[in-house]
Amino acid sequence: MKQVLVIEDNRDNLRLISYSLKRSGYEVVAAETGEQGVVLAEKLRPCLVIVDIDLPGIDGFEVTRRLRDSKTCASIPIVAITSFAMAGDRERVLAAGCNAYFEKPIDPITIMERIHQALGMKA
């Protein structure tokens, strides 16, 4: 089964994303902090990483940068979760190395579109 790593500190959001992923047949691995997420990604090498930009400790930009600099994870597609209120995030997110992003409030249908978009880009 395809593994997706979700890095999100908010349990409810995590559950929402996991639900959508599991329903489409993905296995979900969760991390609550950026550091944890980077360690798990290097260990498991999931087929996709979903990362919230607002994280305690290192934020989603830093997670993306570290994954892109890592030897083993550089090519894993990354989808970022951003909040609408942060103007200019779109450019910053894509510039940091993410393949796609979606904005809060999270719409399950949009999540799946973005994930397919990110995976499609890798293929």
Added chain:
Amino acid sequence: MENRIGSQLPRWALQTVGLAASYFIAGRLALLLAIPPGYAAPVWPAAGIALAWVLVCGYRIWPGVLLGSFLVNLSISLSAESALLSIGFATGASLQAVVGAYLVRRLVGFPASFTRVQDVLKIMVLGGPISCLISASLAIVLLHRADFLSSDLGSINWWTWWLGDSIGVLLVVPLLSAWQLDLAKVRGRVALPLAVAVALTITLFLGVRSGELRRTQLEFKERTDLLAHALDKTFASYIKVLYGIEGLFMASQQVERQEFRSFVRPLFSHLEGIKALEWSPRVFAGQRAAYEEQARRDGYPSFRIVEFGPGQRLIPAGERAEYFPVYFLEPYAGNEAALGFDLASNPVRLAALQQARDHGLPVASRGMSLVQESGSQDGVLVFLPVFSAGAGLQTEVDRRQFLQGFAVGVFRVEAMVKAAFAPLDRRGINYRIEDPLAPAGERLLYTGGLGADVHSGDMGSEVLLDFAGRHWLIRFAPTSSYLAEHPLWEARAVLLGGLLFSSLAGAFFLFIAGRTATIEATVRERTAELSQANADLAREMRERQESAKSLRLSEERFNLAVSGSSDGVWDWNILNDEVYCSPRLEELLGCHDHVFDTSMEALASRIHPEDLERALKAVKDHLKHHNLYSIEFRLRMESGEYRWFLARGQAIWDAMDRPVRMAGSLTDISVRKRAEEELHLANEKLQQVDRLKSMFIASMSHELRTPLNSIIGFSSILLNEWAGPLNDEQKENLATVARTGKHLLALINDVIDVSKIEAGQIDVHADAFDLHDVIDEAAQTLIGQAESQQLELRVENLHHSMDTDRLRLLQCILNLLSNAIKYSQQGTVSICAKLFQSETSARRFVEIAISDTGIGIPEEDRTKIFQPFVRLDSQLKSVKPGTGLGLYLTQKLVREVLQGEVGFESRYDEGSRFFLIIPDHLEEE
């Protein structure tokens, strides 16, 4: 724009045509001064005229130079080749004028200050000798390329071209400068002497030129006369040879072939023009066999008397009464074919023979070609009749009777001429010898460099020489190099020197006139200043008298005022350092009873140590730099307590700008100071509260939105029936949850935006983008909503590059568009973008208007529509979700982020039209 072009084009065209015309006229006039035989004008003021025009009217009229120069050059000689050359010359002239103007503008500036003699000289040098290198060099290269340098135009060389152009420019510059000075007097003072000098120079030049030309002609004629004389003598010496032969035959009864040979042989060595010498005896028909026999015995076994038969073959001569065969022939080698030829067999020769016989004189034949290829008739036969010795030869009858034969000479013209000219100097002279009576095409006897068609010009000469009864025409003409070597130096020098002098004189007069004008202006100015100063002085004296009177009055008033106010007054005599302090001042400082130390030192010691430096500096700045003296500092009271005072004062300075006295007041401002401090503290507290508010909003927004994400997300999952099927009631209830959740989120977002704007914390992100894309994105976002309400969404879009905050613009358009859709129940919603130019500035604006056919806005609500938390009463209010912040936020964003304005027009029940007008790019605040 069009108007401007419309009015400028004819002006440009007029200037260009004017330049071309004046260039042409100046060129044609200069050609009148040309020194023959070339066409080169020794001086070319047109170059100066071109420079002046380009300097005054700008570079863009250069085509005038091109046209003028082309026409002048073409007018000299009209042919395809000269047209090409003229284009080349014209290009050089235009380039020269433009470069000259550029150099002057760059290195001196134009219009320059012509009163500085250095500037005028600089303009003369840059525009003249320096830029004139261009045209001359280009012209010489072109002439060289076109192989024109060796012909008539050859007398134009680089040096004369350059000098002519340079002097031309030098002549024009003082005139131009005088013109630019724009002083009528200066113009006259420069133009008149210059015109007189130029006129004198030209008159002198014309005189010297014609004199010099005549002298050169005479000199040439003298030399050609010498040549003609030598030629005449040489011809005579060749004819004499024949008389020698006649002598030989007259002197002896019988001349043997061997005798003839020995007689003529020595002649060949010193007369190189002799091709052959012959004896042609008169042989009667009866003597023919005997003569032939004798010749065969003399060593010519095949000798026969012959003539030309058909096909130019030699055949035995036909039967005639007498023959004149070539009997003795020296040298035989090279002339073999002639031996035995009967001269009388050829009618032309026979005619010559008969003429010689009848007149008893040598007769020359027409020229004939000895060498086939030479093209000229370079050989000639001369027949001299020889009669019996001692015969009386009175009449033709006598001569016919006693004719013995002919001494015949075959001479080469070229060798004769060369021998004749050998000892003489014929450098620079071309000549040509012709027989004018010969049939056309056979006239040329010899040419020394002169073509048949070349006109020998003013300096050529012609001489008619007699050669054995024929008249030979000798034409002499100077070679082009001769002309180049005799370029009438004196006339040229007179002209160039005179014009150079005129130009320098012009510059000198310009300088003098400019100086005079400047001095006159200065004198006028100074006189005006002086009378002004006098008037000022008189007025000042009047004022003094009046002020003395009013001083007393004002002193009284001042004392009254001071005693009325609470200020303390001080008056410091700087010269002796005495300070007067008013009783009120002493009171202010808390001195009531005891004596108050009023030295400045004592006063200064009362200033709070923290303020001392500042206070002393303020006094110093006032005394030294006359800065305003008004300063706040603390002073120690007698009680030891410090209070705040405001000190103001004014010093008085003497004529040497030394301060002599300073007076002022002290005001107790402690109460005000305390209030200020309190205000400052309150302000700081307020800012702290404001920061807290911002932090609160930032964290609240996050905290409020996070749970909403779950509410919206999970209700979406349930509504999508991912967790299992729902019945209609459940669906409707869940849809309400989702809709109100989204509404709440929008409300929170709007509140955050509004509070950010109000706190001045909103970030502006200027982006470059196409307006079309933003409008398209807004329409795409909301088209689903419009369609679900059966509304038509009409878009009139516009491509225009913008540089403003894209996200905020999109947010505003979405707000207005969603409002329009929300409040329209049927019909059309249209969005229309237009571009227009500001009438007052260079900025461009776009108007984005959103019209609907909705419920409209009632009259009474129009004033509050942009206020926050206003939702108009309507039957739609309950069913359509809204925050009441949309228009308020839109207006804020348009005004404060997009630097534009938002407005609307509306008719109740018919629809509304909201529009926003924003600049297409943001300007730095």
